[in-house]
Structures are given as C-alpha cells and as structure tokens.
Amino acid sequence: xxxxxxxxxxxxxxxxxxxxxxxxxxxxxxxxxxxxxxxxxxxxxxxxxxxxxxxxxxxxxxxxxxxxxxxxxxxxxxxxxxxxxxxxxxxxxxxxxxxxxxxxxxxxxxxxxxxxxxxxxxxxxxxxxxxxxxxxxxxxxxxxxxxxxxxxxx
DNA sequence: GCCAACGTTGGC
DNA sequence: GCCAACGTTGGC
Numbered sequence: 001x002x003x004x005x006x007x008x009x010x011x012x013x014x015x016x017x018x019x020x021x022x023x024x025x026x027x028x029x030x031x032x033x034x035x036x037x038x039x040x041x042x043x044x045x046x047x048x049x050x051x052x053x054x055x056x057x058x059x060x061x062x063x064x065x066x067x068x069x070x071x072x073x074x075x076x077x078x079x080x081x082x083x084x085x086x087x088x089x090x091x092x093x094x095x096x097x098x099x100x101x102x103x104x105x106x107x108x109x110x111x112x113x114x115x116x117x118x119x120x121x122x123x124x125x126x127x128x129x130x131x132x133x134x135x136x137x138x139x140x141x142x143x144x145x146x147x148x149x150x151x152x153x154x
Numbered sequence: 155g156c157c158a159a160c161g162t163t164g165g166c
Numbered sequence: 167g168c169c170a171a172c173g174t175t176g177g178c
Contacts (some may be wrong), residue, residue: 033157114165136163
C-alpha cells in the first residue's frame with residue numbers, strides 16, 4: 001500500500017466538491033503530464049491513500065485524505081473537443097492520458113498550510129517542498145504521511 | 155539530436 | 167501580477 005499527494009485547485013475542484021460528489025467519488029481527470037500519467041496508469045492501486053492538496057489558493061496546503069478506488073483507465077476528457085482538456089493526439093484506440101478514481105475519506109479538522117509543512121524538518125525531503133517541483137501527483141513516504149496526518153488531526 | 159521559443163504551473 | 171522552473175514544440 002502506497003501513499004500519494006494529489007494537487008488540485010480548489011477553485012476548480014476542492015475537497016468539499018469531492019465530498020459532495022455521488023458516493024463521494026470522482027475521477028481525477030485532466031492530467032497532461034507524462035510522469036504523472038505513468039503514476040496513475042502503472043503505480044496507483046486500489047486502497048492507496050492520498051493527501052488532497054489545495055494549490056493556487058491562499059494559502060496552499062493539505063486539506064484531507066482520499067482513497068484510490070479505481071486504478072488507471074483512459075481519461076475520456078482528452079477525446080472531447082468541447083472539453084478544456086481536449087487533446088487531439090489522444091486516440092480512444094490508443095489513449096495517451098489516464099486517470100484514477102478517488103473517494104473522499106476525511107477532511108482534516110485543521111487545514112495545514114504549505115508554510116507550516118516547510119517548517120517541519122521531518123518533511124524536508126518531500127517532493128512538494130523541493131524547488132521547481134510541478135508534478136500534480138507525488139509519492140509520499142509512510143513517515144511523512146503519518147507526520148502530516150497527525151498535524152491535520154491536532 | 156540540439157536548442158530557442160513558448161506555454162504552464164504555482165508560490166509569493 | 168510577477169516570475170522562476172520546467173515541459174513541450176518544432177525548425178534546423
């Protein structure tokens with residue numbers, strides 16, 4: 001079982017939106033980055049847990065936990081010319097982009113701002129804290145996971 | 155295969 | 167709104 005951190009802009013889709021979805025489940029569509037595509041297609045497994053990270057908001061930070069409930073499958077929004085994530089180079093017969101389904105697990109009683117994560121020496125290796133990191137999904141170690149969950153539940 | 159130009163991400 | 171970092175594109 002693995003742990004992840006998944007970024008989304010709450011103006012587009014935040015943890016409260018996920019909670020309001022039918023069965024509190026949604027597909028994580030729109031990723032157009034190959035490294036992230038590979039993680040969703042090859043590595044993320046049902047039962048894995050992920051931190052829901054709110055990016056491009058004030059302040060950015062970790063809002064809660066979700067669970068992977070469906071493994072990588074073609075991102076159909078790439079086939080739809082009307083969709084903002086449309087990619088004509090992705091063919092339904094040979095899909096270029098993949099997504100997973102996630103289910104709401106928990107919203108932390110306490111939102112953890114990025115600035116606070118940066119203060120934790122135990123978290124200094126986290127991908128999200130490395131400069132220049134732009135991946136929307138990154139793996140999280142068990143140690144980092146436990147530390148962050150503890151902060152969120154304080 | 156190189157690399158300049160361009161687009162996007164995302165914190166500040 | 168700015169801009170650093172990084173990915174992608176496309177001419178050569």
